[in-house]
Amino acid sequence: MTAADRPTPDSPTPDRTVPTSPAQANPAQTKTAQTKTAQAEATPTGAAQARSAASGAGAAAPGRTRSAKTAPAAANHLHAVTGGGVASPVFEVPDYRTTFGWPVDGDAFGAYLDLGGEIRGLRMRSGLGAExxxxxxxxxxxxxxxxxxxEHSEWTFLTQPAPEGHRKPLPPGIEPVRARVLLxxxxxxxxxxxxATPPDPAQPSLPQFASVVGAVRAVLYGHRR
Structure with missing residues (x-):
């Protein structure tokens, strides 16, 4: 190569840009592929396949929507049982004594009720209690x-005294309460x-002991006694 053939600093450099996409590499091939796709979708079978692919791509979204709707429904269901969605009424010692007729003692810390006598208590885990x-x-x-x-929350159902001579064993998971409890x-x-469920001044009577025990058996054993 002679001096005349060498490029000088001012000489233009040949364009060596590498195509970055198929369209840049070969526009003719890209146009041919687009034409074939349009022809395939023009047929009934091709259109059906295209719709199927589109619906499959978004199939997960409705599932997530249903799950999102189910969670609030479950929460509302539990609130309906526990009264968690409504502010619980406030009772003081005189209310427990006069409105409900319970033998309640009180001090600066709260009200106290002795269970095991004229008022019975049945304790169970909160999950079973809600059911x-x-x-x-x-x-x-x-x-x-x-x-x-x-950590292991418990519910205590207040009931009337057990029937005289009641000797039938209690279902598993519940126990009688014979102690002073805080109200x-x-x-x-x-x-x-x-x-969890406040007493109702309009219906101050307590449920029967046998009714609560029977409900526990119904929940545990599928309505068998």
């Missing part, structure tokens, strides 16, 4: 339920105890 209360409610057999929150007042933190 039992749901079974009792439409049968007009539900009553007040105390809730003690915690919620306006000064009681909800983190200590609260009414």
């Amino acid at each position: 039992v209360q749901w079974w009792l409610r439409p049968r007009m057999l539900s009553g007040p339920v105390l809730a003690v929150p915690g 919620p007042t306006g000064r009681t933190p909800r983190s200590t105890v609260f009414w």
Whole structure:
């Protein structure tokens, strides 16, 4: 190569740009492929396949929508059982004594009720308690339920005394309460105890002991006694 053939700094450099896409590499091939696709979709079979592919790409969205709608429904269902969606009424010691006729004692910390005598208590885990209360409610057999929150939250159903001579074993998962319990007042933190189902001044009578026990059996054993 002679000096005349060497490129000088001012000489233009040959264009060596590499195509970055098929369209840039070969526009004729891209146009041919687009034509074939349009022809395929013009046939009934091709159109059906195109619609099927489009619907398959978005098939997951309706499922997620149904799940999102189901979660609030489940929460509302639980609130209907526990009264969690409505502010619980506040009762003080005189209310428990005069409105409901319960033998309640009180001090600066709250109200106290002795269970095991004229008022019985049946304690169970909160999950089972919610199902039992749901079974009792439409049968007009539900009553007040105390809730003690915690890692293993528990519900205590208040009932009338057990029938005289009652000796039948209780179903698994529930136990009678024979102790002094704290009742919620306006000064009681909800983190200590609260009414899962508060007592109703319009219906102050407590459910029968046998009704709650029967509801537990119905939930555990599928309505078998």
